[in-house]
Amino acid sequence: MTEPAPDLVNVGSFVTINDAEFARMLLESEGIEAYIADATIVSMDWLLGNAIGWIKVQVSAADEPRAREILAQWQRELRERPPASESDAIPCLECGKEMPLGVATCPECGWTYLGGQGD
Ligand SMILES: [Zn+2]
Known part of the structure; x- marks a missing residue:
């Protein structure tokens, strides 16, 4: 195996695998290669998920600033979405x-x- 070991950094932690997977796809749609870490452990033992800081999404260090920007924008959009009633x-x-x-x-x-x- 000559695969280079990418220098991975966390850019976000998610409570559910669906959120983490969405974040990963969002980053990849922007041309950033993203990885989900710890997902297997969390799905095996939900309580352990608390201890390891939920499901982490990682990108290579070079992509970190842009990845954080994309995720921050996503989080902003989620927050700005008005609640179903009495917004x-x-x-x-x-x-x-x-x-x-x-x-x-x-x-x-x-x-x-x-x-x-x-x-
Ligand atoms: Zn009151």
Whole structure:
């Protein structure tokens, strides 16, 4: 075997093999060779997955900056996707009930985002 050992670095950790596989395909669609590490161990023992930091996606060190950029962009898109309902509502930090946009005081428990200041 004369296969060069690539200098692999982690660019992301994923909870499920599906996410890791999606990330790998995303990177490869951008021309970056990506590998999934630890997937076998995780699938054999879910609890062990906690100990080894989930399923890692690795690329060669030369591709790392671009790979991180691509994955960060992907994560941003996931975050910016609005939830299925009440996309503008924010949960009350006290009771967890969703507060309407622009309302600073929870209608349920009276907790307010404006607390802690003033008299
Ligand atoms: Zn509340």
